[in-house]
Amino acid sequence: MRYAIIGAGPAGVVAAETLRARDSGGEIILLGGEAEPAYSRMAIPYLLAGQIDESGTYLRHTQGHFESLSIQYVQDLVKALDVESRRLILKEGGSVEFDRLLIACGSHPVKPQIEGLDQPGIHHCWTLEDARSIAKYATAGSRVVLMGAGFIGSIIMEALVRRKVKLTLVEMADRMVPRMMDQTAGNLIKQWCIEQGVDVKTSTRVKAVTPDSSGKARYLLETDGAGEIPADLVVVATGVRPTIGFLAGSAIETRQGVVVDDHLQTSVKGIYAAGDVCEGFDWNSGNRAIHAIQPVAAETGRLAALNMSGCKTLYTGSLAMNVLDSIGLISTSYGAWQGKAGGDDAQQLDASRYKYIKLQFEEDRLIGAITLGITEHVGVLRGLIQSRIALGEWKQRLVRDPSRIMEAYLAKTQ
Amino acid sequence: MLRSLSIEPEKCTGCLQCEMACSYENEGVFNPAKSRIKVFVFEREGRNVPYTCTQCADAWCKNACPTEAIQINAATGAKEINNGLCVGCKVCTIACPFGTVNYNHATGKVIKCDLCGGDPACAKACPTQAITFVDADWTGYSKMRNWAQRTDTQSSAQV
Ligand SMILES: Cc1cc2nc3c(=O)[nH]c(=O)nc-3n(C[C@H](O)[C@H](O)[C@H](O)COP(=O)(O)OP(=O)(O)OC[C@H]3O[C@@H](n4cnc5c(N)ncnc54)[C@H](O)[C@@H]3O)c2cc1C
Ligand code: SF4
Ligand code: SF4
Numbered sequence: 345m346r347y348a349i350i351g352a353g354p355a356g357v358v359a360a361e362t363l364r365a366r367d368s369g370g371e372i373i374l375l376g377g378e379a380e381p382a383y384s385r386m387a388i389p390y391l392l393a394g395q396i397d398e399s400g401t402y403l404r405h406t407q408g409h410f411e412s413l414s415i416q417y418v419q420d421l422v423k424a425l426d427v428e429s430r431r432l433i434l435k436e437g438g439s440v441e442f443d444r445l446l447i448a449c450g451s452h453p454v455k456p457q458i459e460g461l462d463q464p465g466i467h468h469c470w471t472l473e474d475a476r477s478i479a480k481y482a483t484a485g486s487r488v489v490l491m492g493a494g495f496i497g498s499i500i501m502e503a504l505v506r507r508k509v510k511l512t513l514v515e516m517a518d519r520m521v522p523r524m525m526d527q528t529a530g531n532l533i534k535q536w537c538i539e540q541g542v543d544v545k546t547s548t549r550v551k552a553v554t555p556d557s558s559g560k561a562r563y564l565l566e567t568d569g570a571g572e573i574p575a576d577l578v579v580v581a582t583g584v585r586p587t588i589g590f591l592a593g594s595a596i597e598t599r600q601g602v603v604v605d606d607h608l609q610t611s612v613k614g615i616y617a618a619g620d621v622c623e624g625f626d627w628n629s630g631n632r633a634i635h636a637i638q639p640v641a642a643e644t645g646r647l648a649a650l651n652m653s654g655c656k657t658l659y660t661g662s663l664a665m666n667v668l669d670s671i672g673l674i675s676t677s678y679g680a681w682q683g684k685a686g687g688d689d690a691q692q693l694d695a696s697r698y699k700y701i702k703l704q705f706e707e708d709r710l711i712g713a714i715t716l717g718i719t720e721h722v723g724v725l726r727g728l729i730q731s732r733i734a735l736g737e738w739k740q741r742l743v744r745d746p747s748r749i750m751e752a753y754l755a756k757t758q
Numbered sequence: 759m760l761r762s763l764s765i766e767p768e769k770c771t772g773c774l775q776c777e778m779a780c781s782y783e784n785e786g787v788f789n790p791a792k793s794r795i796k797v798f799v800f801e802r803e804g805r806n807v808p809y810t811c812t813q814c815a816d817a818w819c820k821n822a823c824p825t826e827a828i829q830i831n832a833a834t835g836a837k838e839i840n841n842g843l844c845v846g847c848k849v850c851t852i853a854c855p856f857g858t859v860n861y862n863h864a865t866g867k868v869i870k871c872d873l874c875g876g877d878p879a880c881a882k883a884c885p886t887q888a889i890t891f892v893d894a895d896w897t898g899y900s901k902m903r904n905w906a907q908r909t910d911t912q913s914s915a916q917v
Binding site for chain 2: 400
């Protein structure tokens with residue numbers, strides 16, 4: 345059996361190792377599209393913050409790890425997939441034949457349609473190469489504008505703050521992390537960041553980026569709402585899309601991402617998808633969804649590999665979950681944090697201490713949650729949600745005091 | 759045979775000796791707030807439940823870690839944090855469905871039970887044998903493991 349895996353991020357690497365554990369004799373080819381060892385994008389902020397060096401971002405640290413597992417690691421981009429001949433066409437020439445294939449090529453950042461975003465000095469923060477460029481310009485005291493205060497943008501913010509740059513954060517929405525936090529939490533995070541010295545401009549749109557003719561800065565950003573902002577470096581974190589361009593014209597069904605079934609198989613038999621590129625299901629609603637996060641990448645990578653190796657394993661959907669450290673203020677969100685029609689919620693807010701917890705219920709089950717300023721035992725929210733525990737009398741206790749999540753879990757399981 | 763912690767809440771009197779022992783063993787101070795094992799007190803029911811990491815077979819924390827910072831100690835089976843590799847991203851703290859990996863503000867890394875290298879201080883300190891260190895097959899954690907299997911994104915396959 346010959347397995348090929350497109351992508352050497354967490355989904356691809358976990359899949360390769362799982363395949364090896366299940367099939368000692370099969371041939372495994374792991375393709376990484378960047379000229380780097382297999383690494384973890386989400387470690388990049390810690391690299392920028394100076395906490396680790398590049399090797400700290402690597403997914404595996406043992407010398408010769410892939411060789412020792414007889415996993416062939418090839419650095420090349422897949423240009424096209426020929427489903428009929430079951431073959432991948434590579435950029436540097438050559439091709440790879442396979443019996444079973446995993447598409448795990450992740451997503452890529454997209455720029456909004458704004459004049460002037462194509463100039464040098466305007467960077468995404470997605471690859472190690474991006475990080476090297478950012479590190480060059482994001483030096484102490486330099487003026488940096490970060491576009492986008494979504495989840496990824498907010499993580500990058502923390503890293504830039506640690507580099508001691510003079511930071512302006514521009515976000516179109518009316519609050520920070522709008523897709524992870526409700527109004528209350530999003531505003532508290534914004535307020536906190538402003539207190540820590542970040543110039544946060546929400547409800548602000550960048551209209552154009554032009555070279556600063558006065559020569560005082562490299563660029564001037566024209567905004568509606570916040571006037572002109574000078575910048576030596578612009579970092580764009582305005583969203584990502586699954587990398588599916590090279591699948592155009594193949595028989596693989598794509599919508600936003602690569603569409604998979606409840607075994608992570610694509611529309612073509614023997615071809616699977618996992619991680620950011622895969623359009624699976626939302627665990628709560630059962631609707632089609634892409635959850636482009638690390639834990640989902642690792643989990644779907646593992647599940648897809650089990651199925652590829654012949655161990656039929658049901659994929660029951662991916663639970664959205666995020667944790668964010670905004671200059672020391674830690675927030676999390678889980679599942680259906682916005683709640684559900686017909687459901688109800690419970691919350692507890694201590695704004696002056698930046699503490700907040702909000703639980704969402706459907707009948708007496710927890711379906712989603714947001715926390716701010718709480719780090720003890722937060723994982724149990726996942727346990728409560730995903731084991732669909734009927735809370736019974738504990739629901740009312742949680743409504744009265746939502747912080748008792750751990751006790752609710754123990755009372756119902758021990 | 760690997761050994762693991764067995765917890766029998768019925769025997770727990772809530773004396774917090776385990777928390778003291780854990781914080782002293784691992785953090786060098788007698789401070790229950792720094793313990794990796796926690797005793798939850800249910801006043802209404804008059805019940806105390808000590809609780810910590812089960813070193814579960816398919817460790818969610820380990821699988822989610824982006825930098826391979828959670829590693830299995832071959833001798834004890836414990837999932838241990840390698841502080842040199844941990845970047846403090848906290849993804850493990852939201853991925854563990856039992857809430858037993860926690861962020862440590864002081865170090866910027868995470869902490870969890872590591873079985874004290876094979877001789878857990880909590881079990882030694884417990885005066886009522888509510889916490890014991892026994893052959894893995896015997897542990898009262900089987901109940902918890904059953905619940906683990908219902909957190910079913912990954913354990914639906916028993917491989
Ligand atoms: C700065 C930053 C911070 C983040 N922080 C967090 C966080 O705190 N928590 C969290 O949950 N998530 C975070 N994420 C998101 C997380 O990194 C991704 O969800 C995760 O990396 C997805 O894994 P993946 O394996 O699906 O894809 P990726 O990690 O994107 O890997 C894709 C792989 O495919 C390769 N590839 C792409 N196209 C091709 C091709 N045509 N041919 C061959 N190879 C190809 C790439 O080179 C790469 O090796 C962060 C991301 C970034 C950029
Ligand atoms: S910390 Fe949680 S996920 Fe990790 S081994 Fe312990 S119980 Fe399992
Ligand atoms: S906090 Fe440390 S151990 Fe936990 S997932 Fe992040 S890097 Fe791994």
